[in-house]
Amino acid sequence: MLRSLWQYRYFMLSSIRGELKGRFARSYLGGFWFILHPLAQSLIFSIVLAEVMQARIPNMDNSAAYPIYLLSGMAAWGLFAEILNRSMTIFIEQAPALKKIAFPRLCLPVIVWGGAIINHLLLLLAIAIIFIFFGHYPGRAWIYVPVGIVLISALAFGLGVFLGILNVFARDVGQIMTVILQLWFWLTPIVYLKAVMPQKVQAYINLNPMTGLVAIYQDALLLNQAPNIATLIPSVIVAGIAVAASFILFRRASPELVDAL
Template structure:
């Protein structure tokens, strides 16, 4: 499968470029939409919640601490949810193409991954510009962000392929994923700091593999802290296991994908 992906690398790159261009075709603002959507969410949450939560953000005296915390978490979550959500439905969406053209089917989630990663890099760059307007710029710990990108995208990519294959045979999977992602978002410390979670529910945050992955962004971009290796051990293992299992499942199910579609 990896050999086939390498043979079709130009097809994958061309598809990513075409998707990025098509996303903003006839749009006057173009790539600015990468920034405007998360900024709109951050503005809404900040207006509603910042007055309540500002004093509860620990270990920082930054005036715009809450918007920075929120934007950092939203950036990490957007990468995860886009790869996972789109990979879950990509085989169904491209059913007609899969029936007419012969190419490695694994190219489709790889194109999703590449497109999401390209958009995410642009989003992070735009957010850093916004931080300058807040009078805040991260220190050397910003170099930890690429580690977060790798772990989050690998975890989402593996889960996305698994759920995407299952969704071909059981169409309810796509509907369930949309609901689970909403619940998962609120179980991840993005809108709130983990310290305010009641003791009786704190175990949900501790068992959530996305919590330390989102924390990489928040620690690096707001607190100027490096991630703790022991906190990332379990998410890294889960990401690796998801990718390995996804490839095994895809290899087993790929001969039947087109027939099921």
């Protein structure tokens, strides 16, 4: 499978470029919508929680600390959610192409992954500019952000491909995951700090593989600190299992995939 992906690398690159151009065709702002949507969502959370509800980061005097914390977590979650959601539906969306054109089917989620990474890099650039306006300049710890990108995208890709194949054979999977992702978001310390939650809830939060991955962004972008390796070990294991399971399932289900579509 990996050899076939390498042989079709130019096809995937051109598809990523075409998808990015076509997604906002006839749009005056074009690619800026990749950035504006997540920034607007983060801004709404910041206004409601930081200004209205007076949410603050303990032991930090910077008034922009909570918006920075929130933007960091939302950026990490946005990458995860985009890859996972689109990978779950990509086989169904591209059913006509799969029936008419011969190419490795695994190219489709890889194209999704590539487009999401480009969107994410543009968002990080916009976030860095916003941080400068806050008076919070990017530090050396930003070098750890690529580690977060790799681990988050690996987890999302593995789960997305695995669930995307199941979704072809049972469309209820996509509907169920919509609800699960909403619960998953609120079980991840993005709009709140893990320390403020009750001990019973913290036990579930610690089992969440996204907790450690989101913390990479929050530690690097807000605190200018390296990630805690110990907290990343469960996330790395889950991401590795997800990728391996997706490849195994894809290999077994691939011959019947087009027929099921």
